[in-house]
Amino acid sequence: DTGVSQDPRHKITKRGQNVTFRCDPISEHNRLYWYRQTLGQGPEFLTYFQNEAQLEKSRLLSDRFSAERPKGSFSTLEIQRTEQGDSAMYLCASSRMGVSEKLFFGSGTQLSVL
């Protein structure tokens, strides 16, 4: 069990640029989640997948954000035309669907928009 892997760990970009993050979940997990977290706050739900299907997306999520999980394995999160307010830690988590679902988180990608 190699855990949830996220790449890159850190990303610095200029306002207006596009960025893409990757998440590799635990191999036997069929669910994958994306959360955003700012310093000292709890993770804010963005979206989640069951296999390759995107089942839920936060109503607060801007149209500049898009996520994919094309083969039900790894996932990518793209942010277009980044803004300074996008600066945050982007966390990926995976789980096996069940009554009391247990999320396993990656170490996150820290995004800084200058």
Place this chain on the structure above:
Amino acid sequence: TQLLEQSPQFLSIQEGENLTVYCNSSSVFSSLQWYRQEPGEGPVLLVTVVTGGEVKKLKRLTFQFGDARKDSSLHITAAQPGDTGLYLCAGAHQAGTALIFGKGTTLSVSS
């Protein structure tokens, strides 16, 4: 909006003290979880509670799920500096729906 309110937001105590962190909502949860997060890392699951009134113990940590499944508490006995971190509660209103997190309680334990 489904909200989980955590209190207190910050807690700074001396080694050996006891503390309780609360997680409250106006909505019923099918399950509730507690996570601990250290700086620069993702949250790590501590416990899941499912049944109203359920109490679970993990060494010096005691977790309780309210009878109505709308609230939960985390009690730490004889806190140690290693307990320092951000404690998060998270709940799902229905099995299989996304977990919603509270804003967390930042705990600092000094020796």
